[in-house]
Amino acid sequence: MTKYVTSNCTPTVFPAATFDAKEDASNLKKAMKGFGCDQKVITDILAHRGIVQRIEIAEAFKSLYGKDLKKELKSELGGHFEDTILAMMTPLPDYYAKELHDAISGVGTKEEVLVEILCTLSNYGVKTVAECYSKQYGSSLEKDIKGDTSGHFKRLCVSLSLGNREENPNVDEAAAKTDAEALYNAGELKWGTDESEFNRILVNKSYQHLRRVILEYEKLSGKDLEESIKSEFSGDICMGLLYLVKCIRSKIDFFAERLHKSMAGMGTDDKTLIRIIVSRSEIDLGDIKLAFERLYGKSLESWINGDTSGDYKKLLLKLIG
Template identity: 50%
Template sequence: MSYPGYPPAGYPPFPGYPPAGQESTYPPPGQYPYPSGFPPMGGGAYPPAPTSGYPAGPGGYPAPGSYPGAPPPGGAPAYPGGQGFGAPGSMGFPGYPQPPAQSYGGPAQVPLPGGFPGGQMPSQFPGGQTPFPTQTDPEVFPSYPAFPSASLDCSSEPATLTQGTQGTIRPAANFDAMRDAEVLRKAMKGFGTDEQAIVDIVSTRSNDQRQKIKAAFKTMYGKDLIKDLKSELSGNMEELILALFMPLTYYDAWSLRNAMKGAGTQERVLIEILCTRTNQEIREIVQCYQSEFGRDLEKDIRADTSGHFERLLVSMCQGNRDENQTVNYQMAQDDAQRLYQAGEGRLGTDESCFNMVLATRSFPQLKATMEAYQRMANRDLLSSIGREFSGNVENGLKAILQSALNRSAFFAERLYHSMKGAGTDDSTLVRIVVTRSEIDLVQIKQVFSQMYQKSLSTMIAGDTSGDYRKLLLAIVGQ
């Protein structure tokens, strides 16, 4: 049964209302036609009294709880801000304020006590409130110190290892390995080399896609792409291109081997890789080092380093750091006390205590330990390590703590010092840009700008030249 003009716009149809034969007894369109005193559309409270529940009336009123988005009988628990379902101005009733579409999607998806629609918590509640703590809530998540270095201030960058990280290179859509292999072949064929074509390909493909291009090239032409590239390129451009075509684990293993072979050792490379990688990454590097170079990484470390630095790197290459993300604050307090007694609180230094704590605790746990140490000793742990240690072991221990506090800031500082002053440490520049390009180079760029008041791309452009500069800037992005 229908009634002309009813229900008014914005109200849902109620089947069977008004009853047949009684249409003429109801008020004209524009008022809600219920004898129980419902207000005209757009005014007054709906329902008439919060305590009366959802009204059950003659002629087919919907049963309590059945109306889409309506509250159960008697209302529901309070919504953020103290409003309940069914209270004036709350959600779930036609003609009354609805939640933003981007947050909830309509009254039929009002989050009830059993959970939120689709298992997803709304990003924001009415009035901007949320009943859940955020990481900025000091009552729930204690604040950690910013990256504590005399020359740095990264307090605006969250101290995190994985959350929200993003690379500048992502897998290309509509990828065709054979087509890319053909483009590279044409770029190297005949006199001269079309470096721009090479830059366009390698800077817009993920590492996994580059491995497929390499395989397609050998299938199509019976030649090794890497050998062809080496014959066409030279210098820093060659080093950068070859690094991009190495699988990431192999590149780390190759970098470690290259740092230890021959006369002298590049300790900064050992620190950068072994003190910043995850357990799984380190175990894969150790395995790759053995399979590709026929050597034991731990034995090579023992042969090329000594003392407490050797012990620290041996601990790192075990890949056994605790990776539980839950923080034990009592343990943090105990570890802070232990480290103080092993260093600042005694004559001499108990190096093994520092090695044990920094090599085994999870990064979130180390952050909490640093905060506890700051409160107890009234100075940060990095400063204490600088007073108690020197040389490579000092750099290694600091790298662990800096990586725990803000890994993006650690790499940003390394990039800055690779270009600062006269000359450029191109190997470090290439290694960090390549290895972080698919992980967190976006965050590294942001922190770099905050720390040094200039963009990473600006500094690269000023320190490099030619096709080498073009390819670096293409990877880093503007």
């Protein structure tokens, strides 16, 4: 019944073996000179450099021309191609901080984005992003989450935003059984649901421990934990807990599902598509590609081919390898 898939951490974008930041900066300057902009040159350079190299190019650009490369790119480019390039030029913690801020600010809250980012980062990652958020926006991530969410979902997101998950890789089988029983008693066996128990266990215990908890829960209840969550919860808290359990089972499958959802049906959720492809390209996008094809029977490349167009499409295809 339970299946876990671990990532081998296969990236699709690698730092260039031979690299000259000043030469790249000069070529980017030429690509943006005169009428129009050579987006092919920009793609060929930036899609074949790691983020550290891209930042070095930006520093070289400022040194050579006294101009901010990101601002120059922003003024020359447009649409989703621009969005993708600017994401590629942003260090990951700063990029995640911006995505979280965009999800919280404006009309309505993008609850799925909050959970997607917070439940897939390590403790160190969460704390680093929270620091970047504070520097960029002059407010704490926790405070802004509290101001823009409510109820049990607010408590879930606040807990996730603290980055205090246990990280001990060792699994105590007796403790896993105890936690499985606590979840069962808080949901299936209770009139009403004790949401705080789900929060306490799923947000704070290590992923290795929780994989064992899920196995024990299934033995105890005869059903998947996801089935129980769907029957016990509704709305944003249901979504948040389901996302957490999916991440516990397999982070790569979770990202593959998010990519599929961003392109399935009418219209494309380009913001999610760009965020996952850019943020995972130097981590495990190779694994996510394989998971996508296993889950949906068609390659990620074929979906992107059918769902995007122009230089934006070419850039995404370069990034997925």
